[in-house]
Amino acid sequence: MNMFSLSKPGHALRRSSVLSSIFYKESIKTFPMALGLFFLNTCFMIWNFVVLRQLFILDHSEVVWYRVMNLGQIPYQDLMFIPLMSAIAFCLFQFLEEMRDARIRISLHLPCDSSSIVLFHAFFGLVFLSLLFSFDIIALLVMLRYYFPSEICFSAFVTTLPWFLAGLFAYLGGTFVLLEPQIKRKSLGVVITFIICLELLSFHSTAYYENIIYVYFILLPCMFYSIAVSADDYRNRWA
């Protein structure tokens, strides 16, 4: 039985069916990329652990602690661009293929408005990236806790949060840009994404964004919801 025939009795039921179908379709479609990214991120975290261990082999532990705690050295700095690159790779894999020969329009014919369908797609990506980034953060905190006191774990969390947020913004911005058919709006999407990633990845010092990180959590839903515009433009691109 077609799942959409079940969804006729109510709009809410139809929406949830569409949502679950999109999640199912996207999980099958992006599975190889998701697996690849998990593998690459795991490799990177292992590499990070090796680098961290090397610090303690080359120097006395109190000297490494001094460099990290008093001189502001960030031993996990190589992680900075990993979320951004992971997000861009996932975005391209998820949407570039869909945009070829306008395949995504098949999804847009599901019994739900086009904006919601595209937002569901983006939501799937956000959920996956959040899981991936949570894995990265947990791995980082575990390895740091092995060598450092808990204070360093907290500051590492605050320091890396903007890097992971940059990844989420890059994913949403990339989705907007890929879907948007109008060149002017596409350019605006590129500019917005570039600026916000630049802001979040402008390296300063440990826990630099501690006081203002909430602002980016407010902007994240704005960025997510702005994708509805590009979805509508895509649907009406020949109108």
Next chain:
Amino acid sequence: MMKLAVSTLCIYILCVFLLSWALPEMYSIILKKEVAKTALFFSPLDKKMVYTEQLLIDDLQAKEKSENHHADVVYKDEDGKYYTREEFEAKIPFIYFRNMELRGLFPLEIDGKYYDRAIIEKHRRVLELSSRRLDHKKHEEAIYPLLESNPNQVALVLPADRFRMTEHAMEFIDSDENAPQPELTDLFTTALKAKGFVFPPQKVWGNFSVFKPYDAGIFVLDSKGQSFHILRKNNMPIINKLPFNKESIPAKIVISEAKDSKVLGFLLDTNSQIYLFHTENYALTHIPISGYNPETMDLKVLLDPIYLTVIYSDNQNIHATAFYYNTENIKDILVPLHTYNMPMSRAQKPYYTKIAQTIFPFSIALESDHSAKAVLNLKVSEYFFTYGLIFSLFLTLLYNLFCKVKAYSFSYLQSASMMCLGLYILIPLICMEQYRNK
């Protein structure tokens, strides 16, 4: 339709926020000349202030004096007289004493007394407190090293442990094992409690470096506002309660250990008063200065063989007061000798600042001179209600002319937002413009 309107609004919010940071920042990178703060000193020869600063606006006399090399750096005194770099250095020999020695000008004779390099080095101190370095404005890992004051060797060494102040104890963590050290924790916690220390402490101050001639230990403010000095000698605690009166609750103690110096550093209290902090008996000498605000001002205390000069500045103005002090008994009351205030060159407004204030109605800065962490600093243009509004009106007219908006579709909301937000809304409006014009 509603959903589309909300998502369009989201794009505008994002654009305004991001462009109000990015455009002024980009403009500054391309055009703005960043200049450091003016360096102001008290000349022991002329008994007046001399200063050097980088200029934002051309100065012909400065060019002549510099012979066109570093022509934007001026050396002047408070009466407006210009100097060459060498003349300027000669005015403040206690600062440039190495150059004075090289030029064969030692011993210096000032007011009938002679000063050589040894005397100058003995008394010369520079103590600083930047507004960015206040405890609540910087990130600090609250786990500190407590150095061994008697290392039994020439140089100080980092200990293999660090301590954190918890609710009930001074807890030591071993760095090799990354695990607590119960014996050392008990030893120091018991010693602290025996001296009347009440946990949990509020603040910990110290000079956590091994690059100093000796270690003076750390200073801790307990939960009742009492200050304590903790020293680790032969791995045993030496704890002293500081004899501060109840009015001088420290907001910050700046420690700077120097060989043969009677001054340990300075203390900033909760009333923004500054005190010299002496090694002997933890005595305090009040430095009477007015208008100092630690939240927005950087402070420097210079000691030389004759004078103590306090220099403090915000972003625009610099203030300095020179005091006589008795080098034999530095705890004597300080007598103000000369005070001087002046606007710094960085307060000047060259053409590019005026243009920026006209074209950008406001800007968001994430960096601040007064914080070591990112802050959300919204600055409204000084010209917002004058040239800024004219510029925005001009933009609104241009937009309505060239974007071919039909009279009936003229949006008052768009125009009003453009008057307030200027370029920041114009760019997304142009980019989001679409079918309406067909």
